[in-house]
Amino acid sequence: MWWLWLLILLVVLLVVVIYDLTQRQHAILRNFPLIGHLRYLIELMGPELRQYVVADNDEEKPFSRDERRWVYATAKKENSYFGFGSDDDLTQPNRVVFRHTPFPLAEPIPATAPIPCTKILGKWRERPGAFRPASAVNLSGMSFGSLSGAAIQALNRGAAIDGCLHNTGEGGLSQHHLHGGDLIFQFGTGYFGCRDHTGLFSSDVLVETISNLPVRAIEIKLSQGAKPGVGGMLPAAKVTKEIAVARNVPQGHDVVSPSAHSAFSDIPTLIEFVEHVADVTGMPVGIKSAVGQVDFWVRLARHMARTGKGPDFINVDGGEGGTGAGPLVFADHVALPFWEAFSLVHKAFADVGLTNELIFAGAGRLGLPTQAAMAMAMGVDMVNVGREAMLAIGCVQAQKCHTGHCPTGVATQSKWLERGLDPTDKAVRLANYMSGLRYELLRLSYACGVRHPALLGPAEVSVRWVDGRYRSLHDHYGVDSSVTHSAERVNNIKEALVLP
Ligand SMILES: Cc1cc2nc3c(=O)[nH]c(=O)nc-3n(C[C@H](O)[C@H](O)[C@H](O)COP(=O)(O)O)c2cc1C
Numbered sequence: 001m002w003w004l005w006l007l008i009l010l011v012v013l014l015v016v017v018i019y020d021l022t023q024r025q026h027a028i029l030r031n032f033p034l035i036g037h038l039r040y041l042i043e044l045m046g047p048e049l050r051q052y053v054v055a056d057n058d059e060e061k062p063f064s065r066d067e068r069r070w071v072y073a074t075a076k077k078e079n080s081y082f083g084f085g086s087d088d089d090l091t092q093p094n095r096v097v098f099r100h101t102p103f104p105l106a107e108p109i110p111a112t113a114p115i116p117c118t119k120i121l122g123k124w125r126e127r128p129g130a131f132r133p134a135s136a137v138n139l140s141g142m143s144f145g146s147l148s149g150a151a152i153q154a155l156n157r158g159a160a161i162d163g164c165l166h167n168t169g170e171g172g173l174s175q176h177h178l179h180g181g182d183l184i185f186q187f188g189t190g191y192f193g194c195r196d197h198t199g200l201f202s203s204d205v206l207v208e209t210i211s212n213l214p215v216r217a218i219e220i221k222l223s224q225g226a227k228p229g230v231g232g233m234l235p236a237a238k239v240t241k242e243i244a245v246a247r248n249v250p251q252g253h254d255v256v257s258p259s260a261h262s263a264f265s266d267i268p269t270l271i272e273f274v275e276h277v278a279d280v281t282g283m284p285v286g287i288k289s290a291v292g293q294v295d296f297w298v299r300l301a302r303h304m305a306r307t308g309k310g311p312d313f314i315n316v317d318g319g320e321g322g323t324g325a326g327p328l329v330f331a332d333h334v335a336l337p338f339w340e341a342f343s344l345v346h347k348a349f350a351d352v353g354l355t356n357e358l359i360f361a362g363a364g365r366l367g368l369p370t371q372a373a374m375a376m377a378m379g380v381d382m383v384n385v386g387r388e389a390m391l392a393i394g395c396v397q398a399q400k401c402h403t404g405h406c407p408t409g410v411a412t413q414s415k416w417l418e419r420g421l422d423p424t425d426k427a428v429r430l431a432n433y434m435s436g437l438r439y440e441l442l443r444l445s446y447a448c449g450v451r452h453p454a455l456l457g458p459a460e461v462s463v464r465w466v467d468g469r470y471r472s473l474h475d476h477y478g479v480d481s482s483v484t485h486s487a488e489r490v491n492n493i494k495e496a497l498v499l500p
Pocket of ligand 1: 140141142143146147168169170171186221223224225288317318320321322323324363364365366367384385386387388401411
């Protein structure tokens, strides 16, 4: 019978050759029938080949193999150590060095590695729902729609185990968000979960959506680092019944997020809107934004200082941030990277004396010990982690979020792919990763002789400049250390730690 199989194979190959020679769309196949298909196959497998075979430990982006290995090992509570010493070039410019003390703090770090937020969220504007977030590391907004229901569930269950906050992302609030974790409810220009039937903001719907649920704060998304100033569209095919319910939209129609908000259009109306949301919910309200034009932040800070009104927290998203789907030019070339973005925003508020009143949050590859410690040293009160949390629940950085074909079931709506992700098992990994990250932050701080990463000052963190000299992290990014380490802020931090 083997000859029959051979005959069938030859006939199939002949059909492919005839098809290749006669089709007109692909020049390569027309010129190189049959073997031309190899090119498409290799192109298809390129990312996997590069990731698993070709790339070295520090090469891949956005997260290198070393970084991913650290997250995976931490999430699984496996050995996260690296052997034989650093394989980095330690003399590269822009390299960050933490300055340890010969007399590190010797006290043991508890397994849950508590690092409370240095400030009380909502205290400045005396919101009835003011509270101190138990963790200074929390989950960044990633919507149900861009992530699967199973992934959202794993994040929320993990947040419940860990005690960190889970930001809903702008896709509304679904059943998957309700597995015990405290929430920050986010909405953007689509007002999902708080829109009327015409798509405009409705405070009645907002209150109805969040009432009796563990929502602790509200975040208004002005923009996001990976796609600032551009709206989005969820095609009708992806608008499942569950997504339609979570977003307050009709099922089976395209769902459009406009590029601009309709509820406000300038700084005074933005501030009035923030106050209105805070009044109707009683909760702390923040804004999330990537940083483009600096003038906006200077005017916002001045307006807030003059009126004594405004958001309780400001969440700065770096241009290096992630997205479920966005245009390449926006991901690569719109908005400043986190470090420059945050320094500018911090300076704008430092100039008007409001840094101790506001909580500063930030995201943009900050979910790794080095970057999280740097951010806190520079004045970030809460570090938000997005893609690192995805890695912790199984993401392999396939970068297919925009196709719906995520192989690990994290960023897809395919029931078949989602089946592979067990939310209860992955919740534990998420919680391990969150406490593991805080543990590393505390180890780093203790090695430098301080009890909270926010106490790392200019003497403890430096950057190697192109001339081979070291300067403080604060000088490097133009952050005023007399503000980040003012007596008031240091007192706030000590109060958070209940230090004698
Ligand atoms: C799949 C995915 C979905 C996201 N969805 C949202 C969203 O709904 N709202 C938002 O403000 N940011 C969203 N983001 C951005 C993240 O919240 C975060 O700001 C950004 O990825 C930077 O953090 P990271 O480097 O830790 O991922 C999303 C990111 C990803 C990867």
